[in-house]
Amino acid sequence: MERRTIGAAALAVGAVGLGCMPMSWAYSASRQRGDESLRAVHRALDLGSTLLDTADMYGPFTNELLLGRVLKERRHDAFVSTKVGLLVGEQHLVANGRPGYVRRACDASLRRLQTDVIDLYQLHRADPEVPIEETWGAMAELVRAGKVRALGLCAVGARGGRRAGARSGLHDTTIRQLERVQQVFPVGAVQAELSVWSPEALDGLLPWCEARGIGFLAAMPLGNGFLTGTLLPGAGFEPDDVRARHPRFTAEMMAANQPIVAGLRRVARRHGERVTPAQVALAWVLSRGRHVIPVPGAKRERWVAENAEAAGLRLTPEDLAEVGRLPAAQGSWD
Numbered sequence: 001m002e003r004r005t006i007g008a009a010a011l012a013v014g015a016v017g018l019g020c021m022p023m024s025w026a027y028s029a030s031r032q033r034g035d036e037s038l039r040a041v042h043r044a045l046d047l048g049s050t051l052l053d054t055a056d057m058y059g060p061f062t063n064e065l066l067l068g069r070v071l072k073e074r075r076h077d078a079f080v081s082t083k084v085g086l087l088v089g090e091q092h093l094v095a096n097g098r099p100g101y102v103r104r105a106c107d108a109s110l111r112r113l114q115t116d117v118i119d120l121y122q123l124h125r126a127d128p129e130v131p132i133e134e135t136w137g138a139m140a141e142l143v144r145a146g147k148v149r150a151l152g153l154c155a156v157g158a159r160g161g162r163r164a165g166a167r168s169g170l171h172d173t174t175i176r177q178l179e180r181v182q183q184v185f186p187v188g189a190v191q192a193e194l195s196v197w198s199p200e201a202l203d204g205l206l207p208w209c210e211a212r213g214i215g216f217l218a219a220m221p222l223g224n225g226f227l228t229g230t231l232l233p234g235a236g237f238e239p240d241d242v243r244a245r246h247p248r249f250t251a252e253m254m255a256a257n258q259p260i261v262a263g264l265r266r267v268a269r270r271h272g273e274r275v276t277p278a279q280v281a282l283a284w285v286l287s288r289g290r291h292v293i294p295v296p297g298a299k300r301e302r303w304v305a306e307n308a309e310a311a312g313l314r315l316t317p318e319d320l321a322e323v324g325r326l327p328a329a330q331g332s333w334d
Contacts, residue, residue, distance in 0.1 A: 001048030001311045004293050006215035007150050007188030011119060013079045015286060015311040017051030017217065018044040018304060019297035023066060025058040034066060036300060041070045043301040045077045047308040053191075053217065053295045055083035055124060056109050057093070068114035081120040081189075081217070082109050083154065085127065085135070097127030099138035106142050120189055122152035132177055133184050140185035150188030152217070153178060155205065171205035178208070189215035191295070194288070195223045196281050197248075197260055197329035202288065210289055221285045221294035226254070228278040229261045253331035263326040267319045275313065282310035284323050 002015040023037035041052065052070075054063045064082060071078060084105045087094045109118065121139055126132045142148040155174040171192065178187055190209050194201045198220070209216045224243055225231055233254035237244040247253060264277035271280075278296075285294040296307045315323070 001308060004215075004290060006120065006293070008186055008213055009150050009188060011079065011150060011188070013051040013293060014048040014308075015293060016049050016282060016308055017053055017081075017293050017295040018049050018307075019219070019295045020052055020054045020063055020067060021058050022297040023299045024063045025060075033299075037066060038069060040299055040301050040304045041067065042074070044298075044304045044308065045070075045074055047305060048311075049304065049308050050077065051079045051081060051217075051293060051295065053081045055086070055122075056105060056112075057083070057086045057088050057124065060088045061112060064109055064112035068112050072114045075115055079119045080113060080115060081122060081152070082113065082118055083122040083124040084109070084139075085124040093125075095125045095127040095129075097123070097130040097132065097135035099134055102135060102138040103142070106147055110147060117146065118148045120150050120152050121148040122154055122189070122191060124154050125156055126177060132180055136181040136184045143185070151185060152189035152191060152215075153181065153187060154219075155190060155192030155201070169204070170200045171203075174205060175208055182212075187212075187214050189217055191217040191219050193220045194218040194285055194292070194294075195221045196227055196264065196284055196323060196326065197223045197257065206288060206292070210291055214291070216289070216292045218285045218288075218292055218294040220297070221282055222278055222296050223281070224249070226257070227261065227264060227281040228276070229265060233258070248329065248331045250331070256330045260326050260329060263322065267315070267322055270319070271313060276306060278306060279310040279313050280315070280319075280323070282307060283313040283315050284320070286311065287315055287320060 003012045004015050005012055052067055054067055056064060084102055085095055085097055087096050121142060123135060127135060139151050155171055181187060192201045192205055206216055222228055234251035243249040261277055264280045267280045268275040268277055282294050285292060298304045298307060
């Protein structure tokens with residue numbers, strides 16, 4: 001697989017990563033199977049999808065424990081990205097950016113992951129009660145201690161107030177945070193949502209990263225599964241699935257947004273019978289810049305392999321123009 005680099009340290013990863021969250025968090029619990037997820041992670045590494053993205057809050061903790069079982073055997077094959085800064089409460093999340101907590105959380109993640117170093121340690125959310133410089137400074141100490149190789153920041157403030165078709169200014173909060181923490185220690189990567197139906201990062205955040213040589217991890221590049229074309233309007237979701245409460249996943253909105261999937265499918269057919277809408281969606285994300293690494297979530301070997309193959313799909317200028325003309329997604333995001 002093509003390799004891409006993250007940040008000034010030029011840490012190399014496969015062009016398509018693996019989001020591990022669905023294996024133990026946020027999606028249908030009845031479909032989460034440990035052994036199947038382990039096979040999916042091994043398959044990803046075999047295919048060159050070396051970036052494994054997790055967080056201590058996924059589970060909580062169980063996602064890192066699962067990855068630790070793989071890393072114990074194949075640490076040198078993997079690029080490990082995990083996150084800190086969010087605690088799981090009773091039906092809510094709480095940010096914690098206190099330096100002492102960050103240090104303890106890193107040590108706990110290292111134990112669960114069964115490794116002595118985290119390749120990319122990301123701040124999941126800034127704590128409104130703690131200056132972000134203090135949190136980032138504690139994370140920088142972990143780099144100097146040899147426990148972490150690079151630091152990253154997850155985008156915040158983009159979904160609040162987002163409406164269909166609105167793009168400008170949605171990442172202003174994240175950019176202000178980035179400018180502050182850059183004064184403390186270099187940012188290696190930024191993780192934010194980017195997909196055909198959520199292109200907001202193209203305006204502002206992505207160019208900001210590119211101008212500074214910062215890697216961009218494209219979260220949810222398949223639109224929480226919608227862009228795969230495998231979800232049927234009205235089929236419903238299990239109560240614990242985040243999409244059950246997501247305005248874009250009502251039967252009405254899924255039906256209204258089918259032209260987006262149809263457009264991806266038209267482009268896919270031009271590249272062969274085996275090419276899928278999901279692969280076109282990932283190839284579009286890859287075409288946004290050499291510093292962009294899509295991180296699609298998956299928990300089955302089949303989807304891992306399909307996603308990895310997207311790294312070899314080259315969209316033509318005509319393909320890109322057609323994707324660019326697809327209608328904006330309908331429905332709010334809140």
